[in-house]
Amino acid sequence: MDRKKISKADLGRWLDTIAGKYELIGPTEDEGIIQFGPVQSSAELTLEYANSLIPPKSLFFPPVESLFAFRKRGEEIQLEETKPLQQDRVIFGIRNCDVGSLSLLDRVFCDDLEDSYYRERRERTTLIALACPTPPRSSCFCTTFGIDPLSPAGSDILLTDVGDVYLVDAVTDKGEELVALGEGLFAPLTEGEEKELQPPPVDMPQLDVRELRERLEALWEDEYWEKLSLPCLGCGICTYVCPTCHCFDISDVGSTSDGVRYRCWDSCMYSDFALMVSGENPRPTKRERTRNRYFHKFSTFPSRYGTGYACVGCARCLVHCPGGVEITEVIKDISAKEGVSDR
Amino acid sequence: MASESSDEGGNGYEPKILVFACNWCSYAGADLAGVSRLQMPANCRIIRVMCSGRVRPEFVVTALSKGLDGVLVLGCHPGECHYSEGNYFTRRRGLLLKNLLQFVGIEPERFQVRWVSASEGAKFADTVEQVTEQIRALGPNRPQGGMHSTEPGDR
Amino acid sequence: MEDKLQELVVELLGDGAMEYFIGYRQGFEPSHVVPCFVTDKSEADRLIWGPLCLQNLSKYVLQARDLDGKVGLLVKGCDARAIVELVKQHQIERDKIVVVGVPCEGQVDPRKMEQVLGVSMEQVTDVEDAGDEFLVKVGGEVSKLGKEQVLRDKCFYCKHPTSFDYDYTLGEVQPFTIDSESEEYDAVEKLEELPLEERRAYWLKQFERCIRCNACREVCYGCYCKECIFDRTDPRWLDRTPLPRENEIYHLIRAVHLAGRCIDCGECERVCPVNIPLGRLYKKLQKDIAELFDYEAGMEYDTVPPLVDFELDDQDPFL
Numbered sequence: 001m002d003r004k005k006i007s008k009a010d011l012g013r014w015l016d017t018i019a020g021k022y023e024l025i026g027p028t029e030d031e032g033i034i035q036f037g038p039v040q041s042s043a044e045l046t047l048e049y050a051n052s053l054i055p056p057k058s059l060f061f062p063p064v065e066s067l068f069a070f071r072k073r074g075e076e077i078q079l080e081e082t083k084p085l086q087q088d089r090v091i092f093g094i095r096n097c098d099v100g101s102l103s104l105l106d107r108v109f110c111d112d113l114e115d116s117y118y119r120e121r122r123e124r125t126t127l128i129a130l131a132c133p134t135p136p137r138s139s140c141f142c143t144t145f146g147i148d149p150l151s152p153a154g155s156d157i158l159l160t161d162v163g164d165v166y167l168v169d170a171v172t173d174k175g176e177e178l179v180a181l182g183e184g185l186f187a188p189l190t191e192g193e194e195k196e197l198q199p200p201p202v203d204m205p206q207l208d209v210r211e212l213r214e215r216l217e218a219l220w221e222d223e224y225w226e227k228l229s230l231p232c233l234g235c236g237i238c239t240y241v242c243p244t245c246h247c248f249d250i251s252d253v254g255s256t257s258d259g260v261r262y263r264c265w266d267s268c269m270y271s272d273f274a275l276m277v278s279g280e281n282p283r284p285t286k287r288e289r290t291r292n293r294y295f296h297k298f299s300t301f302p303s304r305y306g307t308g309y310a311c312v313g314c315a316r317c318l319v320h321c322p323g324g325v326e327i328t329e330v331i332k333d334i335s336a337k338e339g340v341s342d343r
Numbered sequence: 344m345a346s347e348s349s350d351e352g353g354n355g356y357e358p359k360i361l362v363f364a365c366n367w368c369s370y371a372g373a374d375l376a377g378v379s380r381l382q383m384p385a386n387c388r389i390i391r392v393m394c395s396g397r398v399r400p401e402f403v404v405t406a407l408s409k410g411l412d413g414v415l416v417l418g419c420h421p422g423e424c425h426y427s428e429g430n431y432f433t434r435r436r437g438l439l440l441k442n443l444l445q446f447v448g449i450e451p452e453r454f455q456v457r458w459v460s461a462s463e464g465a466k467f468a469d470t471v472e473q474v475t476e477q478i479r480a481l482g483p484n485r486p487q488g489g490m491h492s493t494e495p496g497d498r
Numbered sequence: 499m500e501d502k503l504q505e506l507v508v509e510l511l512g513d514g515a516m517e518y519f520i521g522y523r524q525g526f527e528p529s530h531v532v533p534c535f536v537t538d539k540s541e542a543d544r545l546i547w548g549p550l551c552l553q554n555l556s557k558y559v560l561q562a563r564d565l566d567g568k569v570g571l572l573v574k575g576c577d578a579r580a581i582v583e584l585v586k587q588h589q590i591e592r593d594k595i596v597v598v599g600v601p602c603e604g605q606v607d608p609r610k611m612e613q614v615l616g617v618s619m620e621q622v623t624d625v626e627d628a629g630d631e632f633l634v635k636v637g638g639e640v641s642k643l644g645k646e647q648v649l650r651d652k653c654f655y656c657k658h659p660t661s662f663d664y665d666y667t668l669g670e671v672q673p674f675t676i677d678s679e680s681e682e683y684d685a686v687e688k689l690e691e692l693p694l695e696e697r698r699a700y701w702l703k704q705f706e707r708c709i710r711c712n713a714c715r716e717v718c719y720g721c722y723c724k725e726c727i728f729d730r731t732d733p734r735w736l737d738r739t740p741l742p743r744e745n746e747i748y749h750l751i752r753a754v755h756l757a758g759r760c761i762d763c764g765e766c767e768r769v770c771p772v773n774i775p776l777g778r779l780y781k782k783l784q785k786d787i788a789e790l791f792d793y794e795a796g797m798e799y800d801t802v803p804p805l806v807d808f809e810l811d812d813q814d815p816f817l
Contacts, residue, residue, distance in 0.1 A: 031707070031772075031773050032609065032773055033707075033772055033773060053771060053772070054709070063709055063740055064739045064740050064741060137620060138526070138527050138620050139526055139527065139620075227535065227537060230518075230535040230558075230561070231532065231533040231534075231535060231558070233557070233713070233716040233717055234712075234716050235711050235712045235713035235715075235716040235717070235769075236710075236711040236712055236713070237711045237713050237769075237771055240709050240711045240771075241771065249738050251737045251738065251739060253737055253739060253741070262737070262739045262741075264737075264738055264739045264740060265709075265740075266738065267711070270712070270729075271729070272729050286561075315526075318526055319526075319530075320771050321532075322553075322713055322716075322717055322765075322768075322769035323532070323533060324523075324525050324530075324531075324532020324533050324534075326525060326526055326532070328526060329526075400751065400754040400755070401727060401735060401747075401751045401754075404747055404750045404751050404754070405735060405747055405751075408743050408744075408746050408747045408750070409743065409747075421810075421814060422810075428808065431808035431810075431812065432805065432806075432808060434808070434812055434814060434816065435790075435791065435804065435805055435807075435808055435812060436754075436805060437816060438786070438790060438812075438813060438815070439754065439757050439783060439786055439787070439790070439805075440754060442782070442786050443750065443753060443754060443757075443779075443782065443783060443786075444750075445694070445697075446686075446689065446690065446697065446779075446782045447697065447698070447701040447746075447750065447779075448694050448695065448696075448697035448698025448699070448700070448701055448702075449698070450694065455816075456816040457816055457817070458816060458817060485698075
């Protein structure tokens with residue numbers, strides 16, 4: 001479909017039409033925190049944001065979700081499955097790093113072991129991505145991992161702010177359906193506009209990750225991990241704000257006769273994450289746990305799923321880590337390690 | 344635990360109250376109340392502890408947050424602790440905890456500490472009656488929303 | 499002062515007086531200061547000092563307990579209270595730590611500064627202490643901000659701007675004034691005055707947001723239990739599910755466990771990614787402890803913590 005435009009004034013009208021038919025989810029601000037949440041009208045949305053604190057993976061793989069409820073009456077056991085969604089949804093304002101993370105999570109939850117909860121949410125959601133503001137935050141480094149903050153890849157529609165109007169690229173059928181809802185609000189671009197209305201190019205530091213995996217794998221026993229883990233506090237912030245982390249725990253809440261089975265996020269940075277019933281813990285100290293996190297991102301995940309690196313450069317962990325463990329520094333350190341590539 | 348809690352409200356409401364009673368004084372006081380055939384409401388579930396000082400704050404916080412309507416801690420009178428000074432610690436902790444619970448909006452009646460000696464069967468019965476009535480008047484501990492919004496049964 | 503610090507660290511590392519030194523370095527952007535572990539003399543030049551060195555580094559001495567040698571630590575006056583408590587609570591021997599005291603003339607609260615400046619901290623390239631005010635550089639331009647506008651809450655009531663128990667010191671604090679109209683317990687008292695239901699609603703809203711990342715616990719100097727009650731599986735006190743109810747249990751229990759030990763360093767609130775005002779919860783306990791038991795944590799080595807102590811004539815409302 002050809003590129004269209006929509007005026008800034010009409011964007012709200014279009015989103016309100018969408019909200020009449022779908023559940024509309026977008027960036028909102030509460031207590032100084034940007035988060036993606038359901039809204040009744042476009043007026044509740046904020047457009048003044050770089051990105052949300054908690055990545056929108058939470059809309060597909062929630063921090064806590066009920067899988068089913070169980071009830072035991074005498075000998076009879078009743079199970080009541082939870083419906084992941086009541087209504088089809090539209091997510092407005094997702095950034096491209098997070099769009100990129102969804103394609104990684106799809107491999108985890110939709111490949112050979114299908115997770116019906118995740119899949120249903122994914123299939124019944126249309127993504128309207130919003131190209132990142134320029135200049136990007138100083139922490140951002142998505143282009144390092146091949147993500148173009150101005151590309152419609154992975155989403156259904158991409159909106160690009162070029163001043164008075166948004167450029168609209170609907171790249172899937174789902175996307176076109178939404179554009180069709182806003183009849184009269186969209187206009188084609190004139191030839192002059194095609195050339196003129198261009199977002200400024202994104203300038204971002206590019207890290208060298210070409211041999212990252214090979215170099216990393218040679219460093220398994222390196223003393224580097226000990227040093228790196230010193231400032232780590234062992235909290236779970238990095239994993240909870242990470243758009244590609246996907247570990248979870250399952251627990252039954254209630255009594256043995258009446259309760260709910262919940263799934264909630266878990267973090268490999270917690271000391272008891274790998275603890276076994278026997279008392280054995282294969283990752284007993286912060287050294288092993290920190291190492292595990294980077295190996296998973298840059299080696300284990302890519303080899304398990306045949307993808308690129310499991311990092312999208314959103315920089316959330318970089319910004320929020322209270323100990324100041326910086327993933328960009330890790331990448332640089334590994335690239336700078338002498339004598340690693342010619343092992 | 345929570346799903347059994349009596350939070351239907353209205354006329355049939357009977358509060359559920361957890362009582363921690365020290366082995367040497369208050370539990371014996373409860374015994375005396377029973378042996379003396381004193382009448383009292385049956386809303387309390389007693390857990391015997393060796394000393395009121397054994398009651399860790401998490402016992403109270405967890406009980407209240409999981410939906411019990413009230414917690415009552417009973418110990419020997421100050422100066423009469425079987426272990427000499429256990430209840431002095433209870434007193435300090437109780438004060439702080441009570442203030443903290445109030446600070447986060449939990450009614451002060453829902454957590455109470457009283458001193459009941461082994462000879463005070465009548466005081467035990469009175470205390471149980473008083474506390475039950477106070478909590479009954481308050482109604483169920485957070486009947487809807489908030490804490491219970493994700494409880495089994497009312498999702 | 500940075501030069502002096504770096505020289506000292508080089509000297510101490512060279513002497514073998516300590517195995518490593520914990521201070522601050524600049525993170526990915528100028529306004530982002532993070533802990534810095536200096537294990538080698540060559541890294542000492544990364545060390546910095548300034549009004550954005552917010553972290554209380556004391557928690558890190560716990561992981562140095564098993565070292566053969568000592569660990570060096572840059573300590574602000576407020577952080578020294580953690581050291582006092584750790585020693586008092588028998589978590590570490592005082593002579594395992596080389597305390598380098600630093601005179602602190604107030605730390606910046608980045609959230610306040612963003613509000614006052616109207617720009618994100620990302621654009622702040624330098625903050626310099628200048629007595630009664632901070633010199634803040636944004637995009638090449640320097641502006642002056644009165645300290646009362648942007649100081650961290652705890653700095654208004656600071657009792658020890660310089661570490662009071664140090665092995666080395668980088669200097670003494672130059673006197674400065676802050677015009678503040680707020681009193682130490684204002685925020686707590688404001689909440690106390692609300693009707694009960696409103697307080698309930700306020701805290702439920704705060705606790706609901708919690709994602710249970712455990713950062714408040716992990717950053718807290720006082721959370722040194724070998725096995726935290728929340729991690730225990732038998733008995734299971736708490737599920738990992740971040741349900742509002744479970745979150746409330748988490749925060750209330752943590753608060754009472756820290757009662758009498760919390761030194762008001764404010765780290766829990768500072769690291770909270772969802773901005774839960776945990777400081778108010780801990781400040782409430784601190785206020786009660788001061789009023790009821792006349793005790794303040796971390797001020798002296800030889801006083802007994804209030805909850806392992808009692809007076810025969812303590813207040814007794816229980817009768």
